[in-house]
Amino acid sequence: MSKWIVTASMLDADPPTLRTITNFEGGExxxxxxxxxxVNSYDHDVTKVTRREIYKYSDRQYLVRVLGRMKQVEYIMQxxxxxxxxxxxxxxxxxE
Structure with missing residues (x-):
């Protein structure tokens, strides 16, 4: 059984942030x-989500743009x- 981690890096953050969202065990x-x-539900920094855009780089990396009533936040999720x-x-x- 493999161990996995999901991280989110908020783009344009000052200072840059990398958050561990969850850890778990299981198959691929x-x-x-x-x-x-x-990826479909994370909205930690936005209230009143009005839109979500998801761009795929690979099966294990996405850019997630979450738009709220007052601001927009972009994350690289891995x-x-x-x-x-x-x-x-x-x-x-x-x-190796």
Missing amino acids: AEALLKFHDV LGELIVDTQDPELSSSF
Whole structure:
């Protein structure tokens, strides 16, 4: 069972921000479904969402533009798989 993380980086933030949205375990298909749920619902910085635009770069990376009544926020959202953990004997101890 793989470990996954979903992050969101807010564009034009000062200072730049990278948020961990969620961590979970599961297979790749399950991870992609959870990732799509987050992409379709994340609106942490906007109240009264009026529109959402989603641009796909890859299966694991999207640009999400959320428009609200008063402002617009853009995020790069990514799905990552844990590949190295020096405390987990089942995972490699180095990246190659």
